Amino acid sequence: MSFFTLRGVGAMVVLQLISLSQAATWYLVDPVLVHDQGTWPSVWSGEVGYLHNAGGAVMYFDGAVSELVYPAALSNYEPAFANGVLAWRNCQDSAPSNEILRWNGQTVVNISNSPGIVDSDVAVGSNGDVMWSKSHQWLMYYNASTGATVDLGIRGVVPSMYVRPDGVVTYVYQCPDTFDVRYFDGTTTHTIGPGFGQGTSYNGRPKVWDGAVAWIGRGEGDSFSAGEVFFWRDGVTTRVTDDDAAGGKADDYPSLWNDVIVWQRAEISAFQTRIFLWDGTHITQITNSRSLFPSFQGGWVAWVDYAAGLMLARVIPDLDGDCNQDGLVDGDDFALIAVCFVGPDSGPLGDGCQCGDLDDDGDIDLADIAALQTLPQG
Ligand SMILES: [Ca+2]
Ligand SMILES: [Ca+2]
Ligand SMILES: [Ca+2]
Numbered sequence: 001m002s003f004f005t006l007r008g009v010g011a012m013v014v015l016q017l018i019s020l021s022q023a024a025t026w027y028l029v030d031p032v033l034v035h036d037q038g039t040w041p042s043v044w045s046g047e048v049g050y051l052h053n054a055g056g057a058v059m060y061f062d063g064a065v066s067e068l069v070y071p072a073a074l075s076n077y078e079p080a081f082a083n084g085v086l087a088w089r090n091c092q093d094s095a096p097s098n099e100i101l102r103w104n105g106q107t108v109v110n111i112s113n114s115p116g117i118v119d120s121d122v123a124v125g126s127n128g129d130v131m132w133s134k135s136h137q138w139l140m141y142y143n144a145s146t147g148a149t150v151d152l153g154i155r156g157v158v159p160s161m162y163v164r165p166d167g168v169v170t171y172v173y174q175c176p177d178t179f180d181v182r183y184f185d186g187t188t189t190h191t192i193g194p195g196f197g198q199g200t201s202y203n204g205r206p207k208v209w210d211g212a213v214a215w216i217g218r219g220e221g222d223s224f225s226a227g228e229v230f231f232w233r234d235g236v237t238t239r240v241t242d243d244d245a246a247g248g249k250a251d252d253y254p255s256l257w258n259d260v261i262v263w264q265r266a267e268i269s270a271f272q273t274r275i276f277l278w279d280g281t282h283i284t285q286i287t288n289s290r291s292l293f294p295s296f297q298g299g300w301v302a303w304v305d306y307a308a309g310l311m312l313a314r315v316i317p318d319l320d321g322d323c324n325q326d327g328l329v330d331g332d333d334f335a336l337i338a339v340c341f342v343g344p345d346s347g348p349l350g351d352g353c354q355c356g357d358l359d360d361d362g363d364i365d366l367a368d369i370a371a372l373q374t375l376p377q378g
């Protein structure tokens with residue numbers, strides 16, 4: 001609960017903002033083009049690791065400009081970026097000698113060092129540690145503070161990591177034998193549920209963030225279209241999408257942050273994919289043209305617009321009274337609205353003041369202030 005006061009408008013109003021979740025649609029704020037040929041983004045706090053094109057050079061976008069991290073020699077895949085550290089799979093020759101390379105902002109180091117052995121499925125933690133899968137079967141772990149790489153002895157593919165504020169590492173992965181999604185919470189391994197996939201294709205793509213797991217499971221439909229989004233927290237599974245009645249629509253590439261999932265969905269047809277968001281209550285379609293490979297973290301989404309290239313934007317809930325578009329209704333918005341205060345029926349409103357006219361009657365007066373008072377904080 002927070003309190004603040006409005007002065008200088010002939011009255012002092014005490015606002016009490018109550019923390020409630022407000023059902024809302026979501027929207028993208030100020031999308032920017034990162035690179036017209038960029039693909040496979042991995043976003044962290046408005047910065048992006050990505051490829052120049054499929055298999056191409058590894059790039060890093062710092063929020064303003066892009067720099068080359070590693071050339072297309074021979075080819076690169078699966079960039080994963082977190083907190084200034086970028087890791088990816090590098091194919092060094094025609095033999096299956098994939099290696100995992102790691103960039104700390106300055107130098108590139110081979111952290112798998114296993115010629116002739118396939119290493120793939122890269123994940124990076126906020127502490128700079130890296131996980132991946134060896135031979136599409138075994139989970140590997142690189143510890144950034146010791147520089148050591150160990151085989152965890154766990155059968156797993158497509159891992160994802162979340163490092164708790166106390167430093168405890170948690171992760172999820174898909175079992176290559178049963179296709180189950182498994183979550184290690186730092187102490188215990190939980191079998192969450194079946195992930196999508198068949199044969200040697202592991203398409204569960206589980207993601208973990210702060211005790212929650214999102215992944216692709218199976219609905220009805222063929223092996224291309226049966227993907228469905230699932231969410232798990234505290235032992236409770238939520239099926240987010242259900243296209244059984246339509247015979248399946250492909251849902252894929254989930255990202256999870258703060259119990260919000262962003263993913264790619266074949267909404268119109270197999271090729272006409274869009275980016276969607278689920279906030280625990282509602283599903284919002286957040287792009288309107290062909291879009292692929294979303295990555296979501298820290299309130300930012302990076303994705304590939306098929307026509308334009310690699311895009312980056314903030315994504316926020318559409319809340320009444322959120323005048324500064326930061327996804328919260330709080331004192332900062334109140335300060336903006338206070339500047340716009342004109343009193344009853346004494347418009348017109350100044351530039352940028354429209355958002356404060358909460359009762360939509362052309363002015364900003366105490367009725368609007370009262371309306372703001374009833375809004376939950378986003
Ligand atoms: Ca290798
Ligand atoms: Ca589906
Ligand atoms: Ca705000």
Ligand SMILES: [Ca+2]
Binds near residue numbers: 356359360367
């Ligand atoms: Ca008004």
